[in-house]
Amino acid sequence: MTRLFAAILVLLALTGGAHAVSDPAEMLANPVLEHRAEALGSQLRCLVCQNESVEQSNADLAKDLRRIIRQRIVAGESDRQVMAWMVARYGDFIRLSPPFDAMTLLLWFAPAIAVASGVGAALLARRGRAAPPAPLSVAEREHLDALLDP
Amino acid sequence: MEALTRRRLLMLGPLAIAAGAGGAGAALLLRMQEGRYDPHALPSMLIGKKLPVFTLPGQPPSAGFSSADVTARGRPAVVNFFASWCVPCVEEAPTLAALKRDGVPLWGIAYKDKADATAGFLDRHGDPYVRVARDESGTVGIDFGLYGVPESYLVDASGIVRWRWAGGLSPDIVHQDLLPKMRALA
Amino acid sequence: MTPELGHFALALAVALACAQAVLPLWGAHNRDPRLMASGPALALGQLIALATSFGCLVWSGVTDDFSVSNVARYSSSLEPLFYKITGTWGNHEGSILLWCLILALCGGVVAVFGRDLPSALRARVIGVLGFTSAGFLLFALTASNPFTRVWPPPIQGQSINPLLQDPGLAMHPPILYAGYVGFAIPFAFAVAALLEGRVDAAWGRWVRPWTLAAWCLLTCGIALGSWWSYYVLGWGGYWFWDPVENASLLPWLTGTALLHSAIVVEKREALKIWTVLLAIGTFSLSLSGTFLVRSGLLNSVHTFASDPTRGVFILALLAIVIGGSLLLFALRAPVLSAAGVFAPVSREGAIVLNNILLCSLAAVVLTGTMYPPMAELLFGAKLSVGPPYFHDTVIPLVAPLFAAMSLGPILPWKRADLGAALMKLWWAALAAALVGIAVGFGVRDAFAALGLTAATWMILGAAAQLVERTRLFRLPWRASRERLGAQPLAVWGAAVAHAGMGVTIAGIAGMALASSSVVAVKTGQTVALGGYDWTLLGLHNAPGPDYVSRVADLRVTRDGRQVALMHPARHDFTVQHQNISDASIITNGMRDLYAVLGDERDGQVVLRLHVNLMAPWIWLGALVMALGGGLSLADRRLRVGAPARRRRAAQTVPAE
Numbered sequence: 006m007t008r009l010f011a012a013i014l015v016l017l018a019l020t021g022g023a024h025a026v027s028d029p030a031e032m033l034a035n036p037v038l039e040h041r042a043e044a045l046g047s048q049l050r051c052l053v054c055q056n057e058s059v060e061q062s063n064a065d066l067a068k069d070l071r072r073i074i075r076q077r078i079v080a081g082e083s084d085r086q087v088m089a090w091m092v093a094r095y096g097d098f099i100r101l102s103p104p105f106d107a108m109t110l111l112l113w114f115a116p117a118i119a120v121a122s123g124v125g126a127a128l129l130a131r132r133g134r135a136a137p138p139a140p141l142s143v144a145e146r147e148h149l150d151a152l153l154d155p
Numbered sequence: 156m157e158a159l160t161r162r163r164l165l166m167l168g169p170l171a172i173a174a175g176a177g178g179a180g181a182a183l184l185l186r187m188q189e190g191r192y193d194p195h196a197l198p199s200m201l202i203g204k205k206l207p208v209f210t211l212p213g214q215p216p217s218a219g220f221s222s223a224d225v226t227a228r229g230r231p232a233v234v235n236f237f238a239s240w241c242v243p244c245v246e247e248a249p250t251l252a253a254l255k256r257d258g259v260p261l262w263g264i265a266y267k268d269k270a271d272a273t274a275g276f277l278d279r280h281g282d283p284y285v286r287v288a289r290d291e292s293g294t295v296g297i298d299f300g301l302y303g304v305p306e307s308y309l310v311d312a313s314g315i316v317r318w319r320w321a322g323g324l325s326p327d328i329v330h331q332d333l334l335p336k337m338r339a340l341a
Numbered sequence: 342m343t344p345e346l347g348h349f350a351l352a353l354a355v356a357l358a359c360a361q362a363v364l365p366l367w368g369a370h371n372r373d374p375r376l377m378a379s380g381p382a383l384a385l386g387q388l389i390a391l392a393t394s395f396g397c398l399v400w401s402g403v404t405d406d407f408s409v410s411n412v413a414r415y416s417s418s419l420e421p422l423f424y425k426i427t428g429t430w431g432n433h434e435g436s437i438l439l440w441c442l443i444l445a446l447c448g449g450v451v452a453v454f455g456r457d458l459p460s461a462l463r464a465r466v467i468g469v470l471g472f473t474s475a476g477f478l479l480f481a482l483t484a485s486n487p488f489t490r491v492w493p494p495p496i497q498g499q500s501i502n503p504l505l506q507d508p509g510l511a512m513h514p515p516i517l518y519a520g521y522v523g524f525a526i527p528f529a530f531a532v533a534a535l536l537e538g539r540v541d542a543a544w545g546r547w548v549r550p551w552t553l554a555a556w557c558l559l560t561c562g563i564a565l566g567s568w569w570s571y572y573v574l575g576w577g578g579y580w581f582w583d584p585v586e587n588a589s590l591l592p593w594l595t596g597t598a599l600l601h602s603a604i605v606v607e608k609r610e611a612l613k614i615w616t617v618l619l620a621i622g623t624f625s626l627s628l629s630g631t632f633l634v635r636s637g638l639l640n641s642v643h644t645f646a647s648d649p650t651r652g653v654f655i656l657a658l659l660a661i662v663i664g665g666s667l668l669l670f671a672l673r674a675p676v677l678s679a680a681g682v683f684a685p686v687s688r689e690g691a692i693v694l695n696n697i698l699l700c701s702l703a704a705v706v707l708t709g710t711m712y713p714p715m716a717e718l719l720f721g722a723k724l725s726v727g728p729p730y731f732h733d734t735v736i737p738l739v740a741p742l743f744a745a746m747s748l749g750p751i752l753p754w755k756r757a758d759l760g761a762a763l764m765k766l767w768w769a770a771l772a773a774a775l776v777g778i779a780v781g782f783g784v785r786d787a788f789a790a791l792g793l794t795a796a797t798w799m800i801l802g803a804a805a806q807l808v809e810r811t812r813l814f815r816l817p818w819r820a821s822r823e824r825l826g827a828q829p830l831a832v833w834g835a836a837v838a839h840a841g842m843g844v845t846i847a848g849i850a851g852m853a854l855a856s857s858s859v860v861a862v863k864t865g866q867t868v869a870l871g872g873y874d875w876t877l878l879g880l881h882n883a884p885g886p887d888y889v890s891r892v893a894d895l896r897v898t899r900d901g902r903q904v905a906l907m908h909p910a911r912h913d914f915t916v917q918h919q920n921i922s923d924a925s926i927i928t929n930g931m932r933d934l935y936a937v938l939g940d941e942r943d944g945q946v947v948l949r950l951h952v953n954l955m956a957p958w959i960w961l962g963a964l965v966m967a968l969g970g971g972l973s974l975a976d977r978r979l980r981v982g983a984p985a986r987r988r989r990a991a992q993t994v995p996a997e
Binding site for chain 3: 113
Binding site: 052053055065066069070073093094095096098126129 | 161165195197198200267292293294297298299300302303
């Protein structure tokens with residue numbers, strides 16, 4: 006089943022033409038709006054190809070989504086509204102940067118947790134280290150000298 | 156706690172983490188073999204929600220239809236997106252024909268397809284649909300959260316989407332999933 | 342006949358690996374010198390058998406023997422010879438065989454170059470390598486055999502994926518695998534040390550050259566993969582935080598930490614547990630990366646034909662190797678005691694900070710990569726984690742790392758005065774700040790400004806290492822020059838490697854300033870971009886070995902003078918019905934001109950044009966890092982795990 010579907014996906018990807026170039030006619034005339042559109046497109050995952058953003062991909066679905074993003078921006082929607090529109094249809098999966106909610110706490114706090122654990126481990130290791138041996142007593146030193154210089 | 160025992164517990168940490176990761180990996184592999192896990196598959200956002208509102212022109216000779224038309228008869232129905240350029244759509248055609256014979260209402264939407272290509276497809280592989288509409292721009296597909304063809308949506312009598320299958324319908328899927336769910340809704 | 346020979350050689354290698362796994366370890370346990378001595382011989386035997394097997398597979402490809410199913414599926418007679426050879430490892434079975442070959446090579450290398458190691462340690466190292474080899478060879482022989490036959494043989498093979506018909510990508514797997522698998526040797530050293538129950542300064546010195554070699558190769562492998570993405574995929578990207586890329590980055594991060602940690606073990610006999618754990622961890626990450634890529638569990642561009650049954654076998658193999666070594670670690674490591682004590686602010690302290698930051702980076706990359714499948718398993722949620730997440734989390738971690746990189750080598754061992762050390766770097770800090778301000782006000786891009794500040798700091802900090810050691814400006818000129826000449830290669834290596842990292846960061850920062858544009862032009866039309874004028878001269882067709890090309894001729898001028906003549910093309914592969922874009926890149930070391938050919942419509946041609954500032958520095962920096970590693974490797978003190986030759990007679994035998 007999944008193999009069949011993979012075939013569909015491949016077909017979709019190829020019918021768009023395997024050219025890694027998008028159409029200049031797609032771009033908005035207003036550079037500020039175009040920049041916003043590109044930034045938004047880079048935050049969205051292309052669902053047909055693996056691991057590319059909507060902005061980078063040359064699949065048909067990505068082209069359609071790029072067009073919709075630009076239409077909605079020109080119509081005056083904010084970035085958040087456009088993103089919400091996309092998520093309403095495709096779920097959180099379409100976001101390349103996951104939302105910050107209860108399920109992704111571990112993900113977003115990972116750097117802090119990692120550094121804290123590392124520092125904690127290092128501190129624990131220092132505390133657990135055996136104390137260096139006590140210096141030799143006088144009797145022990147004489148015994149040592151006797152052994153070394155018979 | 157004695158220092159050495161504390162160290163021993165600390166040193167078990169990496170093994171514990173690796174074991175956990177390994178267990179998760181095994182679970183995922185098992186699920187993949189059973190077909191319950193697919194990193195490329197996307198669950199539908201429409202399950203439990205009403206059909207997106209749309210009105211589409213017809214594929215001649217059929218008339219077009221709107222979202223309201225699908226449930227106008229007060230029975231569950233299946234909306235099926237297809238295209239002439241899609242190989243699995245050809246493979247699911249016999250299954251759809253069987254569904255038509257069983258009296259399941261199928262509403263077809265030709266996704267991003269030229270009219271004459273769709274007409275040729277329906278000639279060659281049969282037309283199991285109550286009506287066939289055309290979504291040439293693909294906008295309605297995006298409203299459905301479509302990301303490939305074919306996709307089929309089971310809609311109950313009040314217009315709420317109950318089930319979605321991404322990919323071609325096979326007799327197995329129909330008997331295991333689609334028909335039981337339809338019977339439950341009737 | 343040849344495939345049969347190859348198949349037999351593979352089976353022979355399995356047998357030899359099993360013997361290699363058992364006999365030397367038994368010998369080391371019982372202190373039996375003959376059994377211990379069997380280790381090197383078995384390792385070399387396994388290497389020869391496996392080399393023969395691999396050679397037979399390559400020969401089958403070269404002679405177009407389509408009765409071998411691997412050749413039938415992944416090769417064709419129309420391919421150029423180079424790709425018939427390199428296509429051997431462009432598929433699952435062949436690449437596993439390559440993996441095994443390199444693992445056997447590791448065993449052979451230890452057998453040949455490890456003569457100065459104590460016999461028990463060497464026997465244990467070879468035994469552990471044999472154990473790992475045996476596992477992977479069994480997998481290759483049973484679940485992923487490249488010598489299976491197909492009868493009747495097809496007339497023509499299905500050919501290699503056109504994307505793989507590229508010199509860069511063809512050479513990428515061997516180098517990358519050499520790095521991945523190379524970390525098996527430090528792993529074996531770590532396990533051997535745990536089995537012996539002793540980690541000492543000598544062990545630290547012996548482990549380092551092998552770690553350096555693997556690290557250099559892995560650095561080159563990752564850089565090669567990144568460079569390939571840049572020039573093939575057609576829109577100037579070079580790193581996508583794709584799961585497979587992350588899988589190669591993870592062992593590199595922990596491997597770098599291992600490299601530095603081993604220095605402390607050698608010099609100060611501290612950080613033993615960290616180092617052993619890092620050695621085990623790095624190879625574990627390499628192995629896990631293999632599993633992840635081939636299992637199909639992840640959403641990635643690079644997936645091989647995924648097969649869950651293979652995934653189960655590899656998972657079992659991983660459980661034994663990784664689980665076993667970590668269990669041994671849990672049992673034996675707690676009794677390892679450190680001898681050296683050090684203050685938090687000291688070179689050891691800096692290396693501990695380095696370890697923490699690098700391992701945190703690895704943890705973050707691992708979390709981000711594994712979160713989607715884990716979230717689906719535990720919560721049933723479908724998430725995706727992409728480049729934006731990694732940018733947000735990695736940059737705050739690398740910032741302190743880069744800052745500390747220049748400071749660490751300046752600090753003395755055991756105890757250091759932070760203020761005095763910082764004063765030694767005042768000129769590097771000043772220069773970095775000036776660069777940052779200049780770039781910031783010049784181009785008004787914060788990322789580029791910060792990146793170039795960091796890069797300047799790192800490069801000058803590396804130079805500062807040499808300045809300090811030669812007491813430049815504090816001694817007469819001649820005395821400083823003499824000191825410079827007397828510096829061991831390892832010091833040069835460290836400085837060059839750190840500078841290399843700075844060069845790469847400079848390249849990444851420069852790319853933020855790249856200009857790009859997608860234009861539709863007619864023949865004869867000129868477009869201005871990035872200070873250059875691009876003129877489309879025309880289009881023509883050109884044949885290739887197994888494709889037909891459509892080529893555009895583009896002239897690039899600046900102030901009227903011709904800078905380059907570019908020929909971006911599109912290749913249409915007949916056998917697989919696929920189009921591949923061939924970007925044209927002209928570099929002058931400081932910037933890349935980049936052009937990609939798109940669609941043609943209504944008499945117009947769509948072109949994607951880039952001016953990528955400082956892009957070549959990204960890969961140049963990686964090369965410099967590897968060069969630094971190579972210089973360290975060439976240091977005689979490291980390679981020979983014993984005092985210099987003339988004192989060989991006085992070398993003591995371990996009291997066993």
